[in-house]
Amino acid sequence: MNFAIIVAAGKSERMGKGTNKAFIDVLNKPMIYYSLKEFQGCSLIDEIIAVTQKNNIARISEIKQKHNFDKIKKIIEGGKERQDSVYNGLVSINSAKNDDIVAVHNGSNPLVTGKEIAECISAAKKHGAAASGFPLKDTIKKAKDDFVERTIGRENIYQVQTPQAIKYGLFIEAFNNAKNKGIKVTDDVSLVEAIGKKVKIAPCSYENMKITVQDDLGIAEGILIKRNNSGLNFRIGLGHDSHKFSLNRNRKLVLGGCIIPHEIGLEANSDGDLVLHALFNAISSAVGCKSLGYYADPMLERGITDSKQYLKAVLDKPSQKNMKISNVSISIEAKKPRLDMYTGKIINSLSKILAIDKGRIGLTYTSGEGLTAFGRGEGMQCFVVVSLCIS
Secondary structure: OOOEEEEEEEOOOOOOOOOHHHHHHEEEEEEHHHHHHHHHHHHOOEEEEEEEEEEHHHHHHHHHHHOOOOOOOEEEOOOOHHHHHHHHHHHOOOOOOOOOEEEEOOOOOOOHHHHHHHHHHHHHHHHHHHEEEEEOOOOEEEEEEEEEEEEOOOOOOOOEEEEEEEEEHHHHHHHHHHHOOOOOOOOOOHHHHHOOOOEEEEEOOOOOOOOOOOHHHHHHHHHHHHHHHHOEEEEEEEEEEEEEOOOOOOOEEEOOOOOOOOOOEEOOOOOOOOOHHHHHHHHHHOOOOHHHHHHHHHHHOOOOOHHHHHHHHHHHHHHHOOOEEEEEEEEEEOOOOOOHHHHHHHHHHHHHHOOOOOOEEEEEEHHHHHHHOOOOOEEEEEEEEEEEEEE
């Protein structure tokens, strides 16, 4: 078996946000989500142990449940130092054989790929221990009191990242040696080096960087945007809805979450807000989800008729794909009523519902020239186009 220990128990002092950086949002998801996602999706990983501070155990549990990360078998409390946290994770494994692989990864390395995980594990199987790393590109200077003492040659110099993978029996031996000799290290394979064993470098991309300071967050977001969209940075959704006018003259006309006074409403099981219905379908189609009825019908059975409540079921879908609503274009076809005087009110309502600027919402009308049932005054139809961009 192959085990993964994801470590997220640090203090993140250099980040300066006063919180564990592994839980800082990166494109609307906690940073550690991306590491867990790659290990969950790697076919070589059988079991994941997450190690974090006691007050963050529940947060990882929530991530596990929300995203169905069923390979996470244990979430345990970390120690005082990173080395202690890794040890806690290691000794929690009670089913490993000596030749099984344990891959340790930082929750603050969110840009690792499944390919890099697999290559590191394969190298450890063959050589006993391996570490992901990339060769240094820059000239390195050793300084004292801010003056250069000497230049360090960069040939064969690697910047080591995670994952770092070690055979279980070798890992236990290395930790016992460190404990007996009081050895403290900042990465896992250094423990193996301390007992005279070789460590294989498993080359990884320069993108597999550790997020340490504020500037790193912007770099990580840019890389994730590029990966998630394969060159595409927007999506378009089209939605449509239509209703006939109600025979009940007391029924209210609701459009875009607004009640239009002194007008007869539309026939529907709900409030008949065809603008929000078409908007729902536009957003849902853009992100590849289901149509309005799938979500609204169960609500109707519970007596919920407010279309704003239906819309809530889809408004979080774009953020789950690291997207947000950029622009909304609405066109209503109806002979009656005249809606121009209510345009500002409808747009204000939609702006609040969608949490976007009013300038990103367009609303137009057409009478239909009597060519359709809507143009003859029998009802109303609405088309909505929504554009989504990377958030």
